[in-house]
Amino acid sequence: MAPSDQSPTDTLTAAPGGTVEFPDNRLLIDLCGAYDANLAQIEKALEVQIVRRGNQLVVMGEPHAQTDAMRVLHALYARLEGGRVVESADVDRELRMGPFEETTGPQDGDQLEMPIGSRIEIQTRKKSVEPRTDAQKAYVQSLFQNELAFGIGPAGTGKTYLAVAVGVSMFLTGQVDKIILSRPAVEAGERLGFLPGDMKDKVDPYMQPLYDALGDFLPGKQLARLFEEKQIEIAPLAFMRGRTLSNAFVVLDEAQNATSMQMKMFLTRLGEGSRMVITGDRTQVDLPRGVSSGLADAERLLKTIPKISFNYFTSKDVVRHPLVAAIIEAYEAETPPG
Incomplete structure (x- = not known):
């Protein structure tokens, strides 16, 4: 040795x-x-x-x-x-990625200031998480530095996973008091009425990717307690109406399936001491024909506002099975311009 x-x-x-x-x-x-x-x-x-x-x-x-x-x-x-x-x-x-200088995440509430070529490590209870591409590294940095950040790109690029990891890290270090994770339940109209169970049973299948991410970062018993104490909440986007989300880390996943009115409603929930992350994939809009995506509208309207960051991913940032990147590239090549 x-x-x-x-x-x-x-x-x-x-x-x-x-x-x-x-x-x-x-x-x-x-x-x-x-x-x-x-x-x-x-x-x-x-x-x-x-x-x-x-x-x-x-x-x-x-x-x-x-x-x-x-x-x-x-x-x-x-x-x-x-x-x-x-x-x-x-x-x-x-x-x-190229050579790194060792750098850890922010401590005691400090903002993350990363020199070029540095390494970012997000600490959670169960594991540490490190970005695997330059785009992921820039995205994580923006999550620590900005009160409102967008992550836009194809599936498998770590947009939601990294956002939840940062949220858990900030919660554990006392920078926020709670974590709120949300997704649009696109089929939450008539179809949900035919599913068995109460409202939680009906919407939980849509929220499962968020439960999975949390389960990677927090022990099961602690996670169950935090759910019970409402320090972590997972809810459909429609449930956000009327709330002011203060001192919270808030993630809206699959934001391409939010309507323009839903997106405006969600963005205006931002309260004092909170961080908000919006993630989505512009190529996977499941809204009815003729209904515009709130993610596209937000990107168009908010891009020039200071302290709002937009981070973009491509098939080169896919960190799932290598075939996923190849599949995405094949579909992108087939998609007509515009």
């Missing part, structure tokens, strides 16, 4: 020809992953070959790809030296 007063880069030695020596063989095993899965992921992404020789990894390929692979290996090993795990998502993040 390397001495604790050394930096991660001090513990590695690189030899000509793309050979890197890792002093701690146990960490090297974790770096390689089960059945060398992490190495295979790097090899496929960068079109290199990585061969393990004792406590060394030899990278073979084009010079620029070799350099990129060695940077990724250095970064992942440094992560392990810091006591963190390396999973497929961590490999993916290092492949997508």
Whole structure:
């Protein structure tokens, strides 16, 4: 094991020809992953070959790809030296993004000020969350810095997941008193009337993605208690009418399915000490034909107002299965202009 007063880069030695020596063989095993899965992921992404020789990894390929692979290996090993795990998502993040300076999220209510090339880490009770693309990093920064932020882009880009993670982090550090998550229940008219159960039973299927995200960040017992104490609320958009949301972190998900009147109603709920995040995908509007999307109207009307941020994602920011990005690109290519 390397001495604790050394930096991660001090513990590695690189030899000509793309050979890197890792002093701690146990960490090297974790770096390689089960059945060398992490190495295979790097090899496929960068079109290199990585061969393990004792406590060394030899990278073979084009010079620029070799350099990129060695940077990724250095970064992942440094992560392990810091006591963190390396999973497929961590490999993916290092492949997508360049070198970082270590930076943690805001402490004691401070706003997040991020130098270029820094790392953002969102702390929750169950896990830490790190953006995996430059667009995600800019989005998370804007969530900490702005009272009203929009995240617009295709499915799978982490818009809602990261917003909920930031909300949980700000709640745990006392920056807000509650979390309120909402979505339009597009079929909340006649069709819901045919579903069994009370109103909660009828709308819960629409809210399930929000429950899933919260479950990733908070232990089950704590989450149940916070629901019971109304410190976390999940409700359809229609339930927001007449409320003033103060000292809360508020997320409106699937905002492309809000009408213009609903969007105006929701935006004007913003109260003192609150943060509001609007997420949506302009290509997945499920409103009846002839009904304009409130997300499109808000984007058009609010874009020039200071302290309101608009963050955009593309298929390159998809962090689900690689096929999801390919599917989105295929549909985007088929969509007529305008």
